[in-house]
Amino acid sequence: MAEGVYHQEMHISWQEFHDDTRKLADKLKYREWKGLLAITRGGLGPATVLSRELDIVHVDTVCIASYDDEKSQGELNLLKSISLEDQGEGWLVIDDLVDTGKTIRLVRELLPKAHVATIYAKPAGMDLADTYLTEVAQDCWVFFPWEE
Numbered sequence: 001m002a003e004g005v006y007h008q009e010m011h012i013s014w015q016e017f018h019d020d021t022r023k024l025a026d027k028l029k030y031r032e033w034k035g036l037l038a039i040t041r042g043g044l045g046p047a048t049v050l051s052r053e054l055d056i057v058h059v060d061t062v063c064i065a066s067y068d069d070e071k072s073q074g075e076l077n078l079l080k081s082i083s084l085e086d087q088g089e090g091w092l093v094i095d096d097l098v099d100t101g102k103t104i105r106l107v108r109e110l111l112p113k114a115h116v117a118t119i120y121a122k123p124a125g126m127d128l129a130d131t132y133l134t135e136v137a138q139d140c141w142v143f144f145p146w147e148e
């Protein structure tokens, strides 16, 4: 593990990811969504499951890169933005994790009325997610199955 702010790690299996994303979907079934936006790349896996669970066919991406391989976050790089009517009202944005909240802050600037959901949330950024499933300690680095 890299030195610095991370002192623990958590490895999520494909089964755990699938189970957790279905539980997140249950929290999001209270309304119809106009569409689903995945924040790349971490939101792509959850978007596959959510689009089925919530029966959303209109799926698009907001492409943002930040962390490098050394677990340090560089400047956010907005590779593909999106423009929606009504400031994103009625749209669901999905990411795997909110950590510092920098990524979601940028998405909220683009789509202030969209509903932002993540499966996992760390304390520093959790208030920026409208819905999340599970809190993770700030000093824990999460490994997703698609990264192993």
Ligand SMILES: O=P(O)(O)OC[C@H]1O[C@H](OP(=O)(O)OP(=O)(O)O)[C@H](O)[C@@H]1O
Residues within 6 Å of the ligand: 039, 040, 041, 042, 043, 064, 065, 066, 067, 068, 073, 095, 096, 097, 098, 099, 100, 101, 102, 103, 104, 125
């Ligand atoms: O709350 P923050 O501190 O902004 O961190 C969370 C973001 O970091 C990860 O993406 P990353 O930039 O590593 O890119 P990836 O999804 O391509 O792995 C994750 O998928 C979130 O998008």
